[in-house]
Amino acid sequence: MSGHDVLIVGSGPGGYVAAIRAAQLGLKVGLIERAHLGGICLNWGCIPTKAMLKGTDLLCEAGHATRFGLHPLSPAIDPVRLVARAQEVSTQLSAGIAFLLKKNGVDLIWGSARLAGGGRVEVTAAEVAGPRGALGPGTYAAPHIILATGASPRRLPGLDPDGHLVWTYMQALRPQAVPQRLIVVGSGAIGVEFASIYAAMGAQVTIVELAARILPQEDAEISGLMAKALQKRGIALHTGVSVARLDRQAESLTAHLSDGTAISADRLLSAAGVVPNVSGLGLEALGVVLAHGAVQTDGAGRTNVPGLYAIGDLAGAPMLAHKAEHDGIACVEAIAGRAPRGHGPIPGCIYASPQIASVGLTEEQAQEQGTAVRIGRFSLRGNGKALVLGEPDGLVKCVFDAASDRLIGAQIIGAEASELIHGMTIAVTLGATSEQLASVVFPHPTLSEALHEAVMAAREGAIHA
Known part of the structure; x- marks a missing residue:
């Protein structure tokens, strides 16, 4: 003892x-x-x-x-x-x-x-x-x-991992070789990140998602932009369907989807969360x-x-x-007897290419709660640093409570989104208003200027939009 x-x-x-x-x-x-x-x-x-x-x-x-x-x-x-x-x-x-x-x-x-x-x-x-x-x-x-x-890893019926044909993220992290064709079941953070990795390594990647859109927990507008980015990289998307049956061969498999589509691949990654x-x-x-x-x-x-x-x-x-x-x-x-430590909204990040980061409420979530919102959007195509980096495809989106003017949510897709979201996390946690955020001076040239522009877009208008 x-x-x-x-x-x-x-x-x-x-x-x-x-x-x-x-x-x-x-x-x-x-x-x-x-x-x-x-x-x-x-x-x-x-x-x-x-x-x-x-x-x-x-x-x-x-x-x-x-x-x-x-x-x-x-x-x-x-x-x-x-x-x-x-x-x-x-x-x-x-x-x-x-x-x-x-x-x-x-x-x-x-x-x-x-x-x-x-x-x-x-x-x-x-x-x-x-x-x-x-x-x-x-x-x-x-x-x-x-x-x-x-x-x-969550286990899906009929998709039991065998460590060879059907992977969890553990096998996907240590492949002996890159499969020519990969099916990824699930389009949350795990699924999209691995789809991004394997597409970059030359695999022909197909994502299968039960929900009506990929990244169903993210802002719908951001999800749509990610879908376009993935398709631009050659990643096929099948949404609103599930794998009804999986036929396994020695070194390949065929996934029969609920809509009648059959997809053949060398490996399948089950990435339906944990x-x-x-x-x-x-x-x-x-x-x-x-x-x-x-x-x-x-x-x-x-x-x-x-x-x-x-x-x-x-x-x-x-x-x-x-x-x-x-x-x-x-x-x-x-x-230890210390006063209770609370916390504000917890940010989430998806490290695919492009990155996604979010904190607080999405536009849809706020509206579902009956909150009148004011939205600010700014495209990274108007940001000098994004152009220098060669990554102009992206968006910063701010969700303000129209009545109180407080920032209640923010979503970013694009270069270094995971590093940018902390600024919005602080603002949401402290209940900052658009008026207060508009007075913050951001250094130039930086990606962070896009945050300021999105705030301004919710007010009188962004300067570089």
Whole structure:
């Protein structure tokens, strides 16, 4: 039995951040992990996909070398090296987490965890060897137990992954070769990002989406622009349909869609989102309440079982790393007796080509709530920096509450959208008005000027539109 103040199960963005913050607050912390320090995000999700996207972005830029005054280039993707670099980045970051845990006095416990009741956690041997110095199997106890077990790929009926013909994102991240033809089922962030990666690597990509449009959770106008951008790159889109039947051959497959269309391919990526990892933790025996497949919690991660908390993907949507980090900090600060830490709207980013980023309400969501809105739009074709970068296709969209003049949402598609959205996130969180934002001076020449122009478009009018 251990004498920890807090035990945390899972070392992803929510878990390791919670562990470090708890240690900073003077709590004795044990962090339990069974496979990958840094979790799925660092090892199989956010980080490696972005490393691969950087490689394919460079490939696309090299294809337009003459536009920038260079002699024509003829680069080619080396899939093995591309994957190796993604793994190198993940390994470096994982080592950094190990260092931070040690620096802050966090006990790393290596193994599979199961709740035993009474503030106890049974840890059994993991299949993967742990880092040097990690504690091993045994019974650990603490008055506060935080579950941060993340999520796994959603499995669709008839599309069970086999690791060969039918992939999850794990196989898509480490291909032995680039398939000539790839079907991507699902057009959320995961699906669109991988479609973008594999199209850049030369695959003939087809996206199949059950909803009436791709990226159904995004603003409809932004979704439409992304659809045009993907089709321009040769990616085929089938929306409003599902895979009714899948015929698997030795090295190929045929997807029969619900509208009667048959599509042949070499591989199929099932990218229909993720589901919280609730199995195998012993939640049922403790009577932990679930809601929509996730653990039900309050604003500080508390479950219905005293002393038990859940954060990140396990606690439900939005299933994003930065949301998990904020959950972890808020949870341990509440345990330490700090005042409740709230949060504003959580931004979301899609790292395809082009990028998409959004925060707050879309135009459609605001209207569904009965809110009268004023919209500001600005095309990146009027932005000097976007023209310099050779990426003029894009749009910044601002959604203002017409009555209060406050910014309640923003959406961006185009170059560096993920880096630009933080400005709008701050504005939405602080309740900034269009009048206040119009008085902000943006540096020139920058992509960020487009934010100011979109604000102005909602007022008297953008200058460069």
